[in-house]
Amino acid sequence: MEPPDHTNDTDLSAFAYPDGWFVIATADELKPGGVITKPFMGKDVVLYRTKSGLPRAVDPYCPHLGAHLGDGKVEDEDIVCPYHKFAFSPDGRCVRTGCGDKPPQAQLESRHVRDWNGLIAVWQGADGRVPEWELPEFDWAGYSAPIRSVRFLPGSVQNPTENGFDPNHQKPLHGWGNSVAQLQPCDGSHRLDVIARLTLKGLPIIIDVKLHGLGLMAVEVSLERAGLQAKFLVTPAQIAPLKWTYRETMRLRISWLARWPAFARKTIYALLAPAVYHLWYVPQLKQDIRIWERRSFIRYPRAIAVDAPLIAYRRWATQFYPACKTGVAHNGKQPSENREAVHRFADDGERAHAEHPVHFVLPSRTAAKVPVPD
Ligand code: FES
Ligand SMILES: [Fe+2]
Numbered sequence: 001m002e003p004p005d006h007t008n009d010t011d012l013s014a015f016a017y018p019d020g021w022f023v024i025a026t027a028d029e030l031k032p033g034g035v036i037t038k039p040f041m042g043k044d045v046v047l048y049r050t051k052s053g054l055p056r057a058v059d060p061y062c063p064h065l066g067a068h069l070g071d072g073k074v075e076d077e078d079i080v081c082p083y084h085k086f087a088f089s090p091d092g093r094c095v096r097t098g099c100g101d102k103p104p105q106a107q108l109e110s111r112h113v114r115d116w117n118g119l120i121a122v123w124q125g126a127d128g129r130v131p132e133w134e135l136p137e138f139d140w141a142g143y144s145a146p147i148r149s150v151r152f153l154p155g156s157v158q159n160p161t162e163n164g165f166d167p168n169h170q171k172p173l174h175g176w177g178n179s180v181a182q183l184q185p186c187d188g189s190h191r192l193d194v195i196a197r198l199t200l201k202g203l204p205i206i207i208d209v210k211l212h213g214l215g216l217m218a219v220e221v222s223l224e225r226a227g228l229q230a231k232f233l234v235t236p237a238q239i240a241p242l243k244w245t246y247r248e249t250m251r252l253r254i255s256w257l258a259r260w261p262a263f264a265r266k267t268i269y270a271l272l273a274p275a276v277y278h279l280w281y282v283p284q285l286k287q288d289i290r291i292w293e294r295r296s297f298i299r300y301p302r303a304i305a306v307d308a309p310l311i312a313y314r315r316w317a318t319q320f321y322p323a324c325k326t327g328v329a330h331n332g333k334q335p336s337e338n339r340e341a342v343h344r345f346a347d348d349g350e351r352a353h354a355e356h357p358v359h360f361v362l363p364s365r366t367a368a369k370v371p372v373p374d
Pocket of ligand 2: 163169174284288
């Protein structure tokens with residue numbers, strides 16, 4: 001069955017996009033000399049890579065007469081417009097014209113962009129905000145090669161990150177055993193962590209979830225008794241109102257394999273990582289997606305005590321919306337109007353907490369027992 005079309009009853013002009021780093025492509029898609037166009041937050045973003053390998057992200061329309069630069073070409077370090085062949089250097093300046101006339105004083109609007117873990121991340125900052133944090137580095141020594149995927153889904157970019165803070169769905173939706181979730185110390189910045197302890201067929205599992213804004217959720221799933229760890233980088237991005245991409249990267253690490261010869265290790269990872277991904281992970285992801293595609297965001301959720309991490313998440317998420325930072329949304333609407341829009345997550349959590357207070361401890365002494373890598 002087709003997912004419901006929420007656009008029928010929604011004023012999409014008021015859709016609020018969050019600030020932060022968001023992944024919109026893989027590095028493989030952007031070869032030196034390549035130009036690609038990606039939808040992102042209601043617009044196109046043109047990505048190109050100079051011949052020397054520098055990634056750039058620019059607004060799509062040429063400042064001369066508005067041709068789409070996604071049809072342009074890279075010449076050495078410059079991007080050249082397909083229409084009258086104006087060329088723009090990596091800093092966005094127009095440096096030559098196709099007819100040989102002196103170039104105009106024109107500047108391409110660009111975004112901050114990062115080559116990061118085999119992915120291309122761009123910064124979204126309403127009202128010209130520059131990056132307020134950097135994406136984290138990871139040490140992938142001992143891990144399998146990454147398995148990547150991307151899915152285009154209806155709804156909100158907040159679905160997967162909220163899912164990570166909703167341990168109460170693991171048992172009824174995915175069939176896991178009982179879970180205990182412990183929010184980790186958080187200073188209210190772009191970071192928010194939770195560690196959940198669950199069982200799967202009687203085996204204890206630890207799920208360590210770390211958020212870096214709304215565009216990166218790093219998840220470690222550890223089956224300690226087997227020395228097995230699956231690490232996911234979940235990198236969702238809103239591409240348009242109620243349209244988003246779910247991207248993820250999974251790597252596997254088996255501690256005892258470190259003692260095996262390299263070729264044996266490689267062979268086992270080549271067999272086991274796809275099996276874990278396709279036979280264990282994807283079926284569960286599909287259960288979540290079925291919910292995400294068809295859910296309606298309840299304005300005043302009737303929260304219960306175990307929803308505490310989720311309520312904390314919704315309150316934390318408000319900071320990424322321009323209306324919450326400036327008092328006025330970048331679309332010109334007042335925060336109250338903006339919050340009436342389809343993106344109701346943030347407000348809901350706060351309201352629910354006020355109406356139905358749930359109690360959670362932040363930080364807790366028990367959290368100190370759990371090793372939490374930075
Ligand atoms: S529109 Fe780009 S060079 Fe004329
Ligand atoms: Fe889930």
